[in-house]
Amino acid sequence: MLNFVTRQRRVERLWLIALVFATVMVLVLSLCAGDVWFSPLSWWNDEARLFIWQIRLPRTLAVLLVGAALAVTGTIMQSLFENPLAEPGLLGVSNGAGVALVIALLLGQGTLPGWTLGLCAILGALTITLILLRFSPSSISPPVVYYFAGVALRNYL
Template identity: 50%
Template sequence: MPSLTRRRIAVTVVTGTLLVAGVILSAGLGQLPIGPAEVVGSVLRAVGIANPWAPAEQLIEQTLWQIRFPRVVMSLLVGALLAAAGAVMQAIFANPLAEPGVVGVSSGAALGAAAAITLGTTALGGWSTAACAFAGGLAATLVVYATARAQRRTESITLILTGIAVNAFAGAALALLMFVGDAASREQIVFWQLGWMNGSRWSEVALVALVGVASAAAVVALARQYDLLSLGDRTAVHLGVRVERLRIVSIVLVALLTGVAVAFVGIVAFVGLVVPHIVRMLLGPSNRTLLLMSLLVGGTVLVYADLLARTLVPSADLPIGILTSLVGGPFFYWLIRRNRRRAGGWA
């Protein structure tokens, strides 16, 4: 068996084991401690398997299925989708520093959510903020793409520069909304910007899973074309890749992956940047492996990040975006320094 195949199997097994352990720990730890056996027993009973470990107290069952399991599954989904979106961005732009925020989807989502919170939008009830966030992310992406498209092709440099401009505008508009809003609105906007898994519900999880799984399956199906694109646009065209259409479809899929991931929990920074690089360093550049493992590793990373957010400070629930930024920021700095050394200077 080739060494790379053995490494892929080993990384998959280790990551899968860590994910299962993280899910059990995250479901069990909290103000009401629940043992691992009770967590597993509750899941087995839910799927119709009788077992002696299932909790006897109704309070434990309600805590698991109404509060903790929705939060754990939401963490897994959000981490997986953001990591996949980052891997796609790096593939279509051949840029190791690309991540979903480049196309403005994160800042657009933040602006949409802030507008809904400040203006008191209630057209869709409890879903109003999430719907506005999703719409804001898609709108920002479309603006960036429409500006970058010229003469039937998407200019990567123009797209990135336009993304910077859209992010700057969205940041200013967000600050304005915070200025004119009341204290309650400002508090909600701040927490939304920092990312917060608290209060996740099964209905929200179902919607994220529906859109996210479909979009993730689509990008995995495009993996071979991403491999060919890494050879250069001209070579990819000669090998049958419709480069422009591939970039258009990929940008839309990134907007869907990121938009639905942040719509209910807010901005979670750096996952889309850090996770694909970790996977690439471990398993190489093959995009099919990269995308599949980014989904697994991203979900695992965010499950543990959410666990730390709930347990690091007693009787407090830290915004998860704080933890991902504390790790992602130094990693981003190291990545820039590493690329500079390899290139012999700034490009």
């Protein structure tokens, strides 16, 4: 039994190392690729410095962080509802974020800074979450109640 556990941990460790390596390789590829290709050796040239360090790297890091946040959110939803197919859009949370974002764009007429739009989306998602929690029968409701409330809110929005 101990041999099986040791072997399983070794396999999991190898998978983790392979995935981290693949992530680093994709990160390097995303910094190189674009309208103009910059090899990793030319990243510190005057011509490439602006594109790599000021434009491509912040975008790439933002994409990595958003992807990680979506993965964590999906995992939380799956464990909360004990359903491997659950996702953040199930309860209408992502629709609430989208509606708040559209309202902010319309009211701000395109003059709001980017961080304000992100904040409005977060507030919209939190508002939908609080509405769901407010209309649940009790604090210890079965997941099915949240499913139905989320589907109703998603269809309403």
